[in-house]
Every structure is written in structure tokens, then in C-alpha cells.
Amino acid sequence: MGKIASRKVVIDNIEFDSLTEAEFYMYLKNRNDVEAIYLQPQFTLLEPFEISCGRCYMGKVKSPKTGKMIKCKTCGGTGVRTRQAWTYKADFEVWYKDGEIAVIDVKGFANERFPLVRKMFENKFKHELLVVKKTKTGWKYV
Ligand SMILES: [Zn+2]
Structure with a gap:
């Protein structure tokens, strides 16, 4: 399998790991129902x-x-x-104006561990860990 180059992208003085993440950030920023965007929120899935x-x-x-x-x-x-504790950093935590909070990962490279991380996150926080993917018709949760 060929290696896909993941180049860093800087927007608003924020360095993103991929162009897709940067694009999703711009998409969130341009929405008028978003109150705040937090990058790389960290969660403790398991205490030490x-x-x-x-x-x-x-x-x-x-x-x-x-x-x-x-x-x-x-x-x-x-x-x-x-x-040691098991911690996990998501890509985005989005606070909407209506009070809804979403924790979102941008679908990137296949990560074998991710399904386990997701299950653990959801079990602990009782909240869906969303995964978003860029499609021809826009951003879709997968
Ligand atoms: Zn011993």
C-alpha cells in the first residue's frame, strides 16, 4: 500500500494535521449555529x-x-x-448555540484501534463519538 502524504495546513495560526481537518474547521467556522470550536479535546477513557x-x-x-x-x-x-491512564484526543469539540455539544473525528487514515476507542468513549461519556467524512455533497457523519 502506498504512503499517502499528510501535509500540515495552517489556518488562523492553527496547525492542522491534514487538509481535510482544516477544511472541516473552516466549514464549522462558517456555520452560524456554532458557538465555539475546540481543537484536539482530550478525554480520559480510563483512569490510571x-x-x-x-x-x-x-x-x-x-x-x-x-x-x-x-x-x-x-x-x-x-x-x-x-x-497509566488511557487518554484520547479527538479532532474537534463543537458547542452549538442551542446547547448541543458534539465530539467529532475527521475520518482520516484507517486506525485499527479506533473502534475500540470509540466504544470506550461512548461507554464512559454516554455520548456518540461522531466521525465525519468529506463527500461530493458535503460533510457526512459515517
Ligand atoms: Zn513485583
């Missing part, structure tokens, strides 16, 4: 969390050399490991 270390028992492991119980290097002897 702790798990018990699977490589030791209560922070101790048996030394393969001496057979004595020593501090687990993976968890630093705490028996606990921390997993």
Missing part, C-alpha cells in the same frame, strides 16, 4: 489504576542464584504496579 505485581509475591521473589527471597525489581518490592 493499580494492579498487584504478577512477578512476585508481596514484593518478594526467590533469587535464582541464592534461593533466598529478595525484593522484586519490577515493582520495587511494593507488590503493586501502576498502569
Whole structure:
């Protein structure tokens, strides 16, 4: 598969990742029902969390050399490991004058992880994560 060049586009001193994103921004900006446009809003899909270390028992492991119980290097002897938060940046958050809020991704390159991200986002926020695509007849949600 050939590589498609994604060139940066600057409008209103904002650097967009693609021409399509820039075009969608212009489209939103020219609508009279849009109150505000936020770029790259970040959402936490999963908070950081702790798990018990699977490589030791209560922070101790048996030394393969001496057979004595020593501090687990993976968890630093705490028996606990921390997993980082799962965050996601959408392309746009649009506030409409009627109070409606939309979180929108512009359909770009195929992203294997996206269906999972979308499901997680929707589960957490109980709000549809919209994906917009440019068509011959205008912008369409897909
Ligand atoms: Zn450990």
C-alpha cells in the first residue's frame, strides 16, 4: 500500500494535521449555529489504576542464584504496579448555540484501534463519538 502524504495546513495560526481537518474547521467556522470550536479535546477513557505485581509475591521473589527471597525489581518490592491512564484526543469539540455539544473525528487514515476507542468513549461519556467524512455533497457523519 502506498504512503499517502499528510501535509500540515495552517489556518488562523492553527496547525492542522491534514487538509481535510482544516477544511472541516473552516466549514464549522462558517456555520452560524456554532458557538465555539475546540481543537484536539482530550478525554480520559480510563483512569490510571493499580494492579498487584504478577512477578512476585508481596514484593518478594526467590533469587535464582541464592534461593533466598529478595525484593522484586519490577515493582520495587511494593507488590503493586501502576498502569497509566488511557487518554484520547479527538479532532474537534463543537458547542452549538442551542446547547448541543458534539465530539467529532475527521475520518482520516484507517486506525485499527479506533473502534475500540470509540466504544470506550461512548461507554464512559454516554455520548456518540461522531466521525465525519468529506463527500461530493458535503460533510457526512459515517
Ligand atoms: Zn513485583
